[in-house]
Amino acid sequence: MRLTESIVRAATREKYGKSEIPDDTVPGLILRLRDSGSKKFIVRSSIDGDRKSVTLGSPDKGMTLADARKRAMEELANGLQPRVKPQAPPTLTDMMEQWEKSEAPRHGEQYRRDTRRYWKKFIQPAFGENDLRQIDRPDVREWFLNLDASETTANRAHSAIQKLFTLAVEKRHINYNPAANMKKHVEDARTRVFTIDEVTDVLDAIHAHEADRPIAANALRCALMISARIGEVQKLKHAQFDFEQGVWHLPASMRKTKNEVVAPLSPHFAEFIKSRPRWSETFVFPSPKDPEKPVRYEVIRDLWHLVRPDTDAHIHDFRRTIATNALSAGMNIIGIQKMLGHKNFATTAKSYLHPETGERDIMQKYHDTISAGIFGPGDEA
Template identity: 30%
Template sequence: MAKKVIRLNKRNIDELEPDSFKRVVYWDDQLKGFGVRVEKTGRKSFIVRYRPGAGGRAAPQREIVLGQYGTLSADQGKLAAKKILAEVTARTGADPAVERRKARRAETVNQLFEYYLDVYAPSVGLRASTIEGAEVAFRLYVKQHIGSMKVADVAPSDLRRLHAAVLVEVREKLVQRKLKRARKLKKAEKLGAEEQRDIEASVPKNAGRYQANRVLAVVSKAMSLALENGWRTDNPASAVKSLPEDKRERYLSDDEIRRFLVACDAYEDQLVANAFRLLLFTGARLREVLEATWDQFDLEAGVWTKPSSHTKQKKTHRLELEGVSLEVLKDMRAKSPFLRHLFPGASLTAPRRDLKRPWEWIKKYAKLEGVRIHDLRHTLASVMISTGTPLAVIGKALGHTQPATTARYAHIAEKAQREATKAASEKFVALVSQPQAEVVPLNSER
């Protein structure tokens, strides 16, 4: 494949769009070895590539991540690359990449996360949603609380404080959001003390546990990398207990499904509305739908083949399409026969990143309380169960590779079976209680 060569300046870098399947490197047309790497998430990092020693094809190729675009400007990135390339040229046998690895024992948590996000995550092909979650955890919590600490100095007590801080901050954000909404409804700048206490008390006691545990999990992974690279001798996160979480099991009722579909019909952007319809009708995950391309579909055969790079289980998933889901897709294709992505972003060359704002509108219009986008997937499973679909078939439709994953819906199946048995029993009783028709003997005489 030919190298992508451009002038690496602010205007050109700002215009670079991510590829939904792989990271892409663009090389500078002036400084050989200097490039910018664009991840599937849209994250852009400056890199420099060289061959140590005397160079030549026999020497191994090295790559150094200089820093993230935004933190470094194009000029700063190019200057950093020039210094490294000059060092390789000036000192015989110089290998800055190896020297940097040796010096990393004294790195801070901020630098550890830079390595995690810029080097490790792309090299092992972590899902875009996983990388995004790690970036959010770092930006909102890790950087503020332990970012400046030396990796080797982080103790379990530091992570316990971080864990507790996330819990407090998430709860406080929820309270402030509820207070703001209440003030808006009352058209008042302040609320009474009693009203404020009631709102604070309305925030669930377990609020924030999920986020706190996710942040701890991200830090644990980063510390595992530090352990693997010899930057410390243990993982301090292993001594910190996660908070208990209530397993979410939210399914839309028949009336909520009706209101949801009415909201989809009312939404101004019907292409976005189709994304929500497909999430419900197919049970696919959000990233699978948003990153889908038309070459994954055989609309004549009614088949959606999701590539392994798009699925959570990292395996190709073949989904049979029928009924309304197939109708929606055929209608979409007829209206946009030349697009690559089903749901393109503003540039039309990359997929839409999220559905956050449209989802808030849909929820408000349909009056859906406590519903996440992922609950549409659970709702499909519950509807399939109510129609008598076996768990094994449901697991295949949802792309589960382990029966235990689908078994979470077993209690719904049991409830459906009880209701069906009850309905049958009631019918039997009703038949028995009906008055018997009078039996008129047939006259045998002719």
């Protein structure tokens, strides 16, 4: 049958009693009819003994008979090779999605949050949809040097983009990492150590906000007492404390350095944990909205912004304060390294120890201040 536009429009499977109507004008061109009433053009032929067919399009979606005949002849001339949809070039957005699937679960909450922030604020606007193969080292260098951020933040953003390029190399999208071996900014190591007066002021401010934010208030107090990272404080569980043995456990899954720690439970800290309200059967500091989840970092951070001595003060500075006070009190550096959970001795010595001459009793003063601020004067644990 020689197909015409009128036949194509009127053709139904019920009317013709068959599912396919071949076109005599272009051998191999077929109008296929469905029971549902839909129809489409296909081209079919036997090539080297193999029967092949290619879908051309549908008259229901605007394909004319003339278009179908033209396409059919082109496909026949091409040997009815299957059309491979061209793949979009790989981008850093693809690598970020891959990072979320394969890499993010291996890292802690804070690391994941920071990486996503660097991606959204710095990396995605500059390179997100660019073809990975077209991004070279000068591009990355120029981006890095012109970041509107502090030297520390710029270095962290660079580390994040370098990891994404590393994934791209592993996936064989590119042959080299354009961000590798790039000179970073020299950072000034933080040396902030809180004075006893500052600690007292922070404790007073925490007390003033406790009625409205009891869980965040006590999480901050805990950070003042011990050398754990705030992420470890967030996730503390009642099961980690063995009051009979006088120890508390920090499993590797909670540690940035992925090493398990069993630490002595000081009388101050033991009394603090015992005397806190039991807001949850699982977490010492649960989410105010869901007691079966730990308190979110943002909840603690928001309170910290209200009670900190100044805008340059960080919660993490309490770790440095405790370490420095311990050194001044006579603890050796190896012991302090273990207390902080550092793998690298240089990290402890360079970034965390800033003793003041003549302050041998500073550790006792610090503990006395914390105890008085939490339990009240004359009521230390």
